[in-house]
Amino acid sequence: MSIPILEMRSISKTFPGVKALSDVSFQVARGEIHCLVGENGAGKSTLMKVLSGVYPHGDYSGDILFDGAVQVFKGISDSQRVGIAIIYQELALVPEMMVYENIFLGKEIRNGIVVNWNETIKRASEMLKKVGLDVNPAEKVRNLGVGKQQLVEIAKALSRDVKLLILDEPTAALNETDSENLLNLLKGLRNEGATCILITHKLKEVMAVADSVKGFRGGRTVCTLDAKKGEVSEQAMIKHMVGREIDNIYPPRKHITPGEVTLEVKNWNAYSPELGRQVLKDVAFNVRKGEIVGFAGLMGSGRTEVALSIFGNPAGYDLSGDLMIKGQKKELRGPEDAIKHGLAYVSEDRKGNGLILIQDVKQNVCLANLLEIAKRGVVDGNAEVKVANGYKSSLNIKTPTVEQKVVNLSGGNQQKVSLAKWLFVKPDVLILDEPTRGIDVGAKYEIYTIINRLAQEGMSILLISSELPEVLGMSDRVYIVASGRIAGELPIAEATQEKIMHLATN
Amino acid sequence: MFKNLQNLLRQNIREYGMYIALFVIMVIFTFTTNGIFISSRNLSNLLNQTGYIAVLAVGMTLVIVIRHVDLSVGFLAGFLGAIAAIALEKWGWSVYAVVPFVLGLGVIGGLITALPVARLGIPSFVASLAGWLIYRGLLLLVTESTGTISVTDPVFVAIGNGYIPDIPEIGILNGIHKVTLLLGIIGIIFYVVNEINDRRKKQNYNFDVLPMNMFAIKLLFVAALVGGVTWVLAGYNGISWTVVVVLAVVAIYHFVTTRTVLGRHIYAVGGNPEAAELSGISVKRITYIVFGSMGLLSSLSGILFTSRLQSATTTAGTLFELDAIAAAYVGGVSAAGGVGKVIGSIIGALVMLSLTSGMNLMGVGIAYQYIVRGAVLVAAVIFDVATRRGAR
Ligand SMILES: Nc1ncnc2c1ncn2[C@@H]1O[C@H](COP(=O)(O)OP(=O)(O)OP(=O)(O)O)[C@@H](O)[C@H]1O
Numbered sequence: 001m002s003i004p005i006l007e008m009r010s011i012s013k014t015f016p017g018v019k020a021l022s023d024v025s026f027q028v029a030r031g032e033i034h035c036l037v038g039e040n041g042a043g044k045s046t047l048m049k050v051l052s053g054v055y056p057h058g059d060y061s062g063d064i065l066f067d068g069a070v071q072v073f074k075g076i077s078d079s080q081r082v083g084i085a086i087i088y089q090e091l092a093l094v095p096e097m098m099v100y101e102n103i104f105l106g107k108e109i110r111n112g113i114v115v116n117w118n119e120t121i122k123r124a125s126e127m128l129k130k131v132g133l134d135v136n137p138a139e140k141v142r143n144l145g146v147g148k149q150q151l152v153e154i155a156k157a158l159s160r161d162v163k164l165l166i167l168d169e170p171t172a173a174l175n176e177t178d179s180e181n182l183l184n185l186l187k188g189l190r191n192e193g194a195t196c197i198l199i200t201h202k203l204k205e206v207m208a209v210a211d212s213v214k215g216f217r218g219g220r221t222v223c224t225l226d227a228k229k230g231e232v233s234e235q236a237m238i239k240h241m242v243g244r245e246i247d248n249i250y251p252p253r254k255h256i257t258p259g260e261v262t263l264e265v266k267n268w269n270a271y272s273p274e275l276g277r278q279v280l281k282d283v284a285f286n287v288r289k290g291e292i293v294g295f296a297g298l299m300g301s302g303r304t305e306v307a308l309s310i311f312g313n314p315a316g317y318d319l320s321g322d323l324m325i326k327g328q329k330k331e332l333r334g335p336e337d338a339i340k341h342g343l344a345y346v347s348e349d350r351k352g353n354g355l356i357l358i359q360d361v362k363q364n365v366c367l368a369n370l371l372e373i374a375k376r377g378v379v380d381g382n383a384e385v386k387v388a389n390g391y392k393s394s395l396n397i398k399t400p401t402v403e404q405k406v407v408n409l410s411g412g413n414q415q416k417v418s419l420a421k422w423l424f425v426k427p428d429v430l431i432l433d434e435p436t437r438g439i440d441v442g443a444k445y446e447i448y449t450i451i452n453r454l455a456q457e458g459m460s461i462l463l464i465s466s467e468l469p470e471v472l473g474m475s476d477r478v479y480i481v482a483s484g485r486i487a488g489e490l491p492i493a494e495a496t497q498e499k500i501m502h503l504a505t506n
Numbered sequence: 507m508f509k510n511l512q513n514l515l516r517q518n519i520r521e522y523g524m525y526i527a528l529f530v531i532m533v534i535f536t537f538t539t540n541g542i543f544i545s546s547r548n549l550s551n552l553l554n555q556t557g558y559i560a561v562l563a564v565g566m567t568l569v570i571v572i573r574h575v576d577l578s579v580g581f582l583a584g585f586l587g588a589i590a591a592i593a594l595e596k597w598g599w600s601v602y603a604v605v606p607f608v609l610g611l612g613v614i615g616g617l618i619t620a621l622p623v624a625r626l627g628i629p630s631f632v633a634s635l636a637g638w639l640i641y642r643g644l645l646l647l648v649t650e651s652t653g654t655i656s657v658t659d660p661v662f663v664a665i666g667n668g669y670i671p672d673i674p675e676i677g678i679l680n681g682i683h684k685v686t687l688l689l690g691i692i693g694i695i696f697y698v699v700n701e702i703n704d705r706r707k708k709q710n711y712n713f714d715v716l717p718m719n720m721f722a723i724k725l726l727f728v729a730a731l732v733g734g735v736t737w738v739l740a741g742y743n744g745i746s747w748t749v750v751v752v753l754a755v756v757a758i759y760h761f762v763t764t765r766t767v768l769g770r771h772i773y774a775v776g777g778n779p780e781a782a783e784l785s786g787i788s789v790k791r792i793t794y795i796v797f798g799s800m801g802l803l804s805s806l807s808g809i810l811f812t813s814r815l816q817s818a819t820t821t822a823g824t825l826f827e828l829d830a831i832a833a834a835y836v837g838g839v840s841a842a843g844g845v846g847k848v849i850g851s852i853i854g855a856l857v858m859l860s861l862t863s864g865m866n867l868m869g870v871g872i873a874y875q876y877i878v879r880g881a882v883l884v885a886a887v888i889f890d891v892a893t894r895r896g897a898r
């Protein structure tokens with residue numbers, strides 16, 4: 001084996017109250033796809049931030065060797081200069097700018113002091129071809145779906161001669177097709193000699209692309225698996241990551257006979273004045289007491305719009321049709337009203353509209369139901385801590401204290417806080433929008449168990465998910481949404497991935 | 507021990523920074539003015555002058571916390587102060603009718619500013635700039651014909667100039683305002699007991715608390731500060747009604763922002779409006795409440811100012827809004843929203859007015875005064891941003 005392109009030697013990094021990395025050593029060979037797996041809060045993202053200069057030299061201990069030389073990065077621009085590019089889960093594109101502007105943002109092609117737009121567009125088109133993205137370079141980024149935006153990010157990285165491409169959970173927000181495209185692209189790039197580090201919680205993806213796998217647990221590396229030696233298997237990864245074996249990713253579920261209809265929607269239409277188009281057409285569905293109803297469909301098919309339009313319509317659509325809660329026709333005046341009527345909505349976008357990042361865990365957990373822990377308008381601080389600590393242990397949220405700001409939690413743990421917040425509302429109907437996005441396998445199992453228990457206790461659950469196995473593994477009944485309509489409904493016994501995909505794409 | 511103190515300061519520099527800055531400024535001016543700055547008379551005046559900016563700064567804190575700004579408050583204060591003067595002098599209303607009436611008008615004024623902001627999403631900068639122009643016009647309109655309106659009502663004048671009564675001389679502590687002293691002592695005891703309780707509660711929950719010696723130093727420092735100020739004030743006329751009003755406002759707002767559901771909702775809206783809305787908090791309602799409270803405090807500021815000058819003038823309220831905004835920023839409010847404390851803004855107001863007062867005593871020219879205050883404002887905000895980044 002030639003010298004590795006990257007070697008990190010006994011890296012340690014501490015945050016107040018947390019040892020995020022202890023003595024992690026790590027090598028990446030030239031031209032391989034190296035996957036990092038591990039439970040939420042294990043330190044994967046932190047290690048990559050150390051590598052890319054987000055935490056500058058001196059903020060951590062240990063050495064970084066890249067391309068044969070010791071590197072001392074003072075900031076992200078230093079790591080970019082030597083050819084390291086990192087793509088975060090939260091995209092860093094400017095939505096109002098066009099694709100080609102974004103690709104060369106910060107590295108404009110110039111004639112003297114003016115930008116050479118013709119050359120820019122030409123080079124951007126080449127880059128787009130390279131990543132297999134068929135869009136007009138003059139399209140605004142905001143008009144692209146998440147999957148395409150992800151590819152634009154990669155094009156942007158490739159335009160700067162990267163030697164090492166780091167992707168932190170790139171497929172968390174992508175549907176299966178887009179994920180597959182992305183993974184194929186990575187394989188293609190590898191065949192052309194590029195090196196990639198890929199963080200993901202989706203073990204199937206690891207199986208598909210990894211040359212080597214590094215497992216993380218509690219700030220340490222726990223295993224290194226080599227694909228050529230046939231060491232990479234889901235069982236092996238789970239065992240190393242979680243510390244025990246999980247045979248069944250979806251906990252067994254007693255399918256009870258569901259009770260009366262709790263929520264029903266008929267002839268439901270929504271027009272978005274902002275987008276200037278109809279987002280929902282003639283939607284009709286229902287959910288019963290104790291039932292888990294899955295909503296499958298492609299990204300952008302209108303599932304989130306369905307959820308928001310019934311959850312008090314905060315986006316301000318023009319609505320028509322009937323919304324019935326426990327058999328009574330209702331018009332909800334806003335999320336506040338919706339919560340009063342027993343609805344809860346766990347947002348798919350935890351950073352955008354799910355959590356208040358600058359506030360701490362306990363404040364976020366209690367926010368939607370402060371009245372329960374208040375007397376005459378005064379919040380009982382002790383009760384607040386107690387409630388938050390309760391969810392901290394039941395959902396296994398990794399944080400030193402519930403006084404930690406949510407922004408300092410790892411992605412998966414933020415998702416758990418978002419879930420805790422809505423569980424505390426104790427709704428009758430719980431709408432979950434991609435509830436396990438970015439969550440590790442072990443924690444997923446725990447969350448599924450909780451969802452099942454809630455259903456058994458009589459809660460109605462709407463489960464929106466882009467992961468078909470999740471929909472199939474959890475639901476009693478599945479609706480398929482396509483371009484703002486309900487394209488079909490399948491009882492779980494008849495639902496298969498093929499049938500769902502067929503309905504979703506036609 | 508000293509090491510401990512250093513660590514403590516480093517970790518909490520953001521929180522204690524302002525107090526230290528205020529302390530340093532006061533010490534410097536005490537030296538440069540040969541002690542005049544810290545004299546009973548000057549300190550008392552300083553506090554009374556801070557009053558009408560301080561109440562604005564309290565309201566402005568919340569406005570900035572929810573990511574807005576209100577430029578109209580200065581002239582709203584000026585205009586409502588003039589209305590108060592007219593109601594007292596021209597319409598012959600009783601002061602007990604005038605004060606609630608004007609406070610009510612203030613709330614309405616605030617709600618009017620909030621209307622386009624909350625309903626149509628007009629930037630508050632623009633909406634309140636319109637208010638700035640309109641209230642300035644209204645102020646001119648009502649004072650134009652008469653010019654300055656002087657106010658003679660003794661009760662009204664006392665709000666800005668009077669002091670709380672004292673018990674008659676009892677032989678000891680002659681020449682000292684005994685009620686003030688007593689209140690100061692009660693305040694200190696209250697604070698100490700509260701802190702000790704709080705610490706005990708936190709320990710029960712196994713939270714981090716300050717080490718005992720550091721805790722003692724903190725208590726001592728605050729007690730000495732409050733005690734010192736009380737002693738100095740007691741040596742003059744005691745606590746003024748203005749100080750009483752400001753303390754009441756601060757106490758109420760501090761309580762509301764830190765302990766109540768409403769306070770949580772305000773900070774949630776500031777931290778992430780979309781998330782707050784989805785959590786069942788009406789962002790519109792919070793906007794109305796915060797601007798309404800701003801209007802209320804503007805009218806209070808107008809009352810304090812008119813009373814202090816014993817007259818309403820055609821330029822009353824000029825630049826108050828900028829002083830209030832500066833005080834809030836010096837006090838650690840973040841323009842990104844969701845961060846900022848009422849107490850911080852009061853300290854900010856004190857810092858800014860101490861600068862003015864100290865430099866006046868030193869005979870520094872007004873031109874230099876503006877430059878120094880500008881420099882301090884920017885330094886405070888840089889310090890705030892830098893320490894915030896360091897804390898991550
Ligand atoms: N800025 C910070 N301040 C304090 N603690 C932090 C900070 N950033 C990360 N941490 C902590 O460091 C640990 C590692 O976090 P990291 O984000 O690297 O986890 P991760 O492996 O990427 O997890 P996930 O799979 O959930 O994304 C976590 O316990 C997290 O709470």
Ligand SMILES: [Mg+2]
Pocket residue numbers: 044045046168410411412
């Ligand atoms: Mg991560």
